[in-house]
Amino acid sequence: MLSKNVKLIKPGKTYVGLQGVSYNAGVSRNTAGSEKVCMNILPMPPGIHSIPHIHKEIETIAYMLEGECTLFHGEKLEKQTLVKQGEQIFIPENVPHAPFNQSDKECIWVVVHSSGDDQDELISMPDLVKELDKFK
Secondary structure (H helix, E strand, C coil): CCCCCCCCCCCCCEEECCCCCEEECCCCHHHHCCCCCEEEEEEECCCCECCCEEECCCCEEEEEEECEEEEEECCCCCEEEEEECCCEEEECCCCCEEEECCCCCCEEEEEEECCCCCCCCEEECHHHHHHHHCCC
16 A cells, blocks of 8 residues: 655745746645645735746646735736735636736735646746736
8 A cells, every 4th residue: 555644844945936936835746745736835025026927737726815916817918817815816727827916015825736846837938028017
């Protein structure tokens, strides 16, 4: 029988993802051996946005723990959804998106992906940064 272990992940480890933002590492393939789901914390200072990207064939759920942030999404990031504290947002697989903290306070996301690591099948779309620059 395969041995399965419960793992506690303590705060303190950070990393910069291909999304261009710094995460607090949570449960993932690397920290807990998770293969089907991962969860990380994304603190975003005011004025910061990620590099637009998609998660190929991977779904995302994000919960706004603190503050508020605008999620730009769509083929050309033409859609905007303001996510406020206590709200969740679902991002289907293959949808271009980028969170952009346009507020004057830090926001903190709890981000879950349907994969063992948030960097799996991540496709960066830096050519769309110009769409975000219009809102600076």
